[in-house]
Structures are given as structure tokens and as C-alpha cells.
Amino acid sequence: MIGAATDATKGPEGRTAAEHGGSAVLGIDVGGSSVKHLLARADASIAEPPVPLARGRNATPKRAPVDGLAAIAEAVRGERTLTRLVLSIPGIVDERNGVVVRSTNIPALDGCALGERLGAELGIPVDVINDGHAAAIAEASWGAGKGVEDIFVLALGTGIAGAHVVDGRVVPGAHGSAGELGHITIDPAGSMCSCGRLGCLETIIGAPALHAAWTAAGGSGGTESLFAAFGAGDRAATTIVQHASSALAEAILTLCALVDPGGIVIGGGLAQAPHHLVTLAERYVAERATFHRVPPIIPASLGEWAGVNGTVLTALRRQRALG
Numbered sequence: 359m360i361g362a363a364t365d366a367t368k369g370p371e372g373r374t375a376a377e378h379g380g381s382a383v384l385g386i387d388v389g390g391s392s393v394k395h396l397l398a399r400a401d402a403s404i405a406e407p408p409v410p411l412a413r414g415r416n417a418t419p420k421r422a423p424v425d426g427l428a429a430i431a432e433a434v435r436g437e438r439t440l441t442r443l444v445l446s447i448p449g450i451v452d453e454r455n456g457v458v459v460r461s462t463n464i465p466a467l468d469g470c471a472l473g474e475r476l477g478a479e480l481g482i483p484v485d486v487i488n489d490g491h492a493a494a495i496a497e498a499s500w501g502a503g504k505g506v507e508d509i510f511v512l513a514l515g516t517g518i519a520g521a522h523v524v525d526g527r528v529v530p531g532a533h534g535s536a537g538e539l540g541h542i543t544i545d546p547a548g549s550m551c552s553c554g555r556l557g558c559l560e561t562i563i564g565a566p567a568l569h570a571a572w573t574a575a576g577g578s579g580g581t582e583s584l585f586a587a588f589g590a591g592d593r594a595a596t597t598i599v600q601h602a603s604s605a606l607a608e609a610i611l612t613l614c615a616l617v618d619p620g621g622i623v624i625g626g627g628l629a630q631a632p633h634h635l636v637t638l639a640e641r642y643v644a645e646r647a648t649f650h651r652v653p654p655i656i657p658a659s660l661g662e663w664a665g666v667n668g669t670v671l672t673a674l675r676r677q678r679a680l681g
């Protein structure tokens with residue numbers, strides 16, 4: 359641990375391979391049920407995803423998350439000198455101060471100064487970022503959005519997460535809450551959203567909403583069953599998927615009007631193959647666009663490892679910034 363601070367301030371330049379060969383940065387993506395980690399050389403290039411020194415997954419420590427995460431970091435680093443750790447957390451994160459404001463999936467972390475506490479535990483700088491932001495910068499820099507300067511990354515799943523990424527960095531807004539495309543109003547007379555408003559995009563195309571609509575229409579199984587039935591021409595499934603795709607199309611048109619991105623990357627569980635929801639939405643967007651400049655809509659490419667890649671990218675960048 360003593361060598362860590364020295365390495366972090368010296369930077370990789372001008373040292374021999376032997377001197378910095380033992381230094382590493384660690385990224386940890388804390389999800390509701392599993393924690394993914396990725397260890398990379400501290401001098402790895404940021405132009406492309408680093409070759410992992412270690413990569414894996416553990417169960418999310420729910421009871422004593424700070425101790426559990428410190429134990430994971432200690433185990434993963436092995437004999438290497440860890441110079442920086444970046445964690446991504448689902449929920450509202452005060453990224454500047456490393457504080458978890460609210461995490462629905464891991465309530466034990468609510469209000470926790472996680473960066474400071476883990477930093478004290480491990481003796482290294484620890485940053486905490488939002489999981490959607492982590493996945494977005496990874497897709498923008500190393501994944502489907504690579505080469506596009508101004509891109510919006512959208513994740514469709516239980517919730518709808520979004521982030522506007524310019525030159526590989528999330529545009530956070532004045533209060534860090536920009537990009538919440540899931541909470542734009544599609545139907546003012548619609549269902550109650552988790553945010554307390556009516557008819558948000560999430561109440562129509564979120565996985566729980568699609569599941570509920572499918573169940574109400576007599577369908578059985580989850581969203582996979584819904585999309586399979588849609589593919590087979592089932593009338594009830596067609597109505598639900600068309601309604602959801604129409605809502606997604608409206609959201610994309612709103613996004614184009616407000617942000618005018620150079621590309622839209624769409625990922626998350628609901629965007630997996632078959633891409634019925636997104637394919638149909640693209641058609642509606644093309645039919646409804648007027649003045650809008652509709653950019654390419656690109657499937658995300660990093661899958662469930664996008665978030666942890668984003669934590670490592672952040673660790674490498676911050677280390678260089680201080681080097």
C-alpha cells in the first residue's frame with residue numbers, strides 16, 4: 359500500500375516495465391445481485407479495453423457492503439499494488455464526493471460516504487460513479503459508440519437509463535441528473551411511475567410494465583415470451599409491442615430535438631436479440647421525423663460488462679489526470 363501513492367503521483371512515463379509492472383487499477387460494478395470486477399495494469403492504454411489481469415463476479419454483499427467490497431478488492435488485487443479503485447453503484451451518486459445518495463437495490467449504502475470509507479480501508483483513492491454513467495462511457499469509448507464524438511447511450515431494462523456522452527465523458531447537467539429519458543412524460547393520463555409522476559416512458563416500456571401488460575392480456579411468462587409471441591404474430595403481443603415501440607419512438611424524437619446526438623446506442627436487457635422493440639421504434643421514428651436529424655441507432659456491444667469496463671476506464675483516466 360505504501361508504494362501505491364508514489365506510483366499514482368509519478369505516472370507511467372519514464373519508468374521501466376519492471377518498476378510499474380506490479381501496479382494495477384481495479385474497477386468494481388456493484389449490481390443488485392452480483393458484483394463484477396476487472397483488474398487492469400495501471401499503465402494500460404485507454405484507447406481500447408485493457409487485457410484483464412483478473413475478471414470475475416461475486417454475490418453482492420448486502421449486510422455489510424463496505425466490508426464486503428473491501429474484502430473483494432483485497433482478494434482481487436492479490437500481490438499487485440493497487441493504485442486506484444473505481445466503483446459503480448445503481449442509484450443516485452454524488453460523484454464529486456463519492457457518496458451514495460440513494461441505492462434502491464442496496465439500501466444499506468444509502469447516505470454512505472463509500473469513497474472515503476473504502477479509501478481509508480484500502481489506503482488508496484476510491485471514486486464512486488453511477489452505474490449508467492459507467493456503462494455509457496464504456497460504450498461510447500470502447501464499444502458501439504467508438505469514434506462518434508457526441509452520442510446518447512440508452513439502456514432499456516427494468517428501468518430506463520440514459521446518458522449524453524461527449525468526447526467520451528458524460529454530460530451530467532448542473533445537478534448531475536441529466537439524461538433521465540425514462541422519466542419524460544409520454545402519457546399525462548398514464549400509470550403512476552416510481553418517480554411519482556404519471557405516464558413516464560418507463561411506465562410503458564420498462565420491463566415490469568411490459569410484463570404487467572402481457573399478463574393482463576392473458577400472456578404467460580416474462581418479456582421474452584412477449585417478444586416471442588410478437589414474432590409469431592400474436593395479436594395481443596403485437597398491440598403491446600407496438601404501443602411500447604411508439605413510446606420509445608416519441609422519446610427518441612424528443613431526444614433528437616433537444617440534444618441532436620451524432621448517434622444513439624441502445625443496450626440493456628430489453629434491447630437484446632430479437633430487437634423487435636427497437637427495430638419497430640426505428641421505423642416509427644423514420645415515419646414521424648420532420649425537422650429532426652435522426653442519427654444512426656446502434657446496438658450496444660459490451661453487454662453486461664459495459665459497467666465494469668467504464669469503472670476501469672474512469673480509474674485509468676483519473677490516474678493519468680493526477681500523474
Ligand SMILES: [Zn+2]
Pocket residue numbers: 540541542551552553554555558560
Ligand atoms: Zn418517472
